[in-house]
Amino acid sequence: MKHFRFYTKQDILNITHLRRYETKLGEKLRTPDHEKDLSSQLAESSARYVLFGIPEDVGVRANHGRGGADTAWLPFLKSFVNIQSCDRLTGDEIIMLGQFDFSDIEQLIDANAKSYEERIDALRHAVSNIIDGEVEELVKLITAAGKTPIAIGGGHNNTYPLIKGAAKGLHKGGKIDKPTINAVNVDAHADFRISEGRHSGNGFRYAMEESYLKRYAVVGLHENYNSQSMMDDLYSNLNIQYVSFEDIFILEKLNFRQAIAQAFSFTDEDYTGVELDLDSIREILSSAMSPTGITTIHARQYMVFAGANPKIAYLHIAEGATKLDDGREDEQTGKLIAYLVTDFVKSALS
Numbered sequence: 001m002k003h004f005r006f007y008t009k010q011d012i013l014n015i016t017h018l019r020r021y022e023t024k025l026g027e028k029l030r031t032p033d034h035e036k037d038l039s040s041q042l043a044e045s046s047a048r049y050v051l052f053g054i055p056e057d058v059g060v061r062a063n064h065g066r067g068g069a070d071t072a073w074l075p076f077l078k079s080f081v082n083i084q085s086c087d088r089l090t091g092d093e094i095i096m097l098g099q100f101d102f103s104d105i106e107q108l109i110d111a112n113a114k115s116y117e118e119r120i121d122a123l124r125h126a127v128s129n130i131i132d133g134e135v136e137e138l139v140k141l142i143t144a145a146g147k148t149p150i151a152i153g154g155g156h157n158n159t160y161p162l163i164k165g166a167a168k169g170l171h172k173g174g175k176i177d178k179p180t181i182n183a184v185n186v187d188a189h190a191d192f193r194i195s196e197g198r199h200s201g202n203g204f205r206y207a208m209e210e211s212y213l214k215r216y217a218v219v220g221l222h223e224n225y226n227s228q229s230m231m232d233d234l235y236s237n238l239n240i241q242y243v244s245f246e247d248i249f250i251l252e253k254l255n256f257r258q259a260i261a262q263a264f265s266f267t268d269e270d271y272t273g274v275e276l277d278l279d280s281i282r283e284i285l286s287s288a289m290s291p292t293g294i295t296t297i298h299a300r301q302y303m304v305f306a307g308a309n310p311k312i313a314y315l316h317i318a319e320g321a322t323k324l325d326d327g328r329e330d331e332q333t334g335k336l337i338a339y340l341v342t343d344f345v346k347s348a349l350s
Helices: 009-013 038-044 059-063 074-080 103-112 116-144 156-172 203-209 230-237 245-250 256-267 296-307 332-349
Strands: 004-006 050-055 094-100 146-153 181-188 213-223 238-244 272-277 312-318
Touching: 004 203, 004 256, 050 074, 050 116, 050 238, 059 103, 059 116, 059 156, 059 203, 059 296, 074 332, 094 116, 103 116, 116 146, 116 156, 116 181, 146 156, 156 181, 156 203, 156 230, 156 272, 156 312, 181 203, 181 256, 203 213, 203 296, 213 245, 238 256, 245 256, 272 296, 296 332, 312 332
Parallel strands: 050 094, 050 146, 146 312, 181 213, 181 272, 213 238, 272 312
Antiparallel strands: 004 094
């Protein structure tokens, strides 16, 4: 994993605001020992979760999207390490592994692409030939050791290597008979576009076509922003279940909790990856920010519901930004992600 930077304990303490008579998560989070084999450390650790960042927007830009998905990781990290350590979440349960850094790839493409079309081709090539492989390798290692990855994005292109890596790792670890898992995704978009080269809009398609993804449930699709051809593909596939935002909140055919329960009922016979695209949340900064969507409370309820499931393959929170290429900024995105991660972990541990 050429592009992965492992954190040290001092890295975490440097951004943790220490205070007398209080203990912050940053003081309790575990970090890897660089002198020892990582696979052995993970297998021997009593920690249940392994947290890492994928701060890149290569996949978003490869999907003709607005850059900025690479900006949420560090604000999240600074918020997360300064949460209070308490009985429900001490920090001992989590290994803070580190982060990917693919910035050299983006700089190289920007410096050398001679046209917009050439740039898109180069970005898609980078996703499929560099990013996918490195993310998959790390996730496979984590899941084979019996731990649950928590990945903070980055673009939703990373769902493909997360599914593929988790399926392979769970299979290697003896948890499943063959390398295939399910996924639940709360998202304004199905990310099931055609296989036209890897980007943030087709990760689930690639994973299903290669049989790493068996069943896929997506909640909260915005009818205005999913093409008819893609919706036809979703409707005709018996291994896919979906419910739109309009069905839940406008037509009120079912409520949000019922939609989430229905999704997990569809997928819970096998290990399931949990996906949340922050563009599904109203007015949260992302590449596809929207004035309408679920609330932050809905997102937190989803994390609590998902965390209680005993067969979770991984958690992936994608597409959030604190600064977009068009200049819009919102530092609160990082703090929101910190709330979502703690809700998920607390629910699983309670």
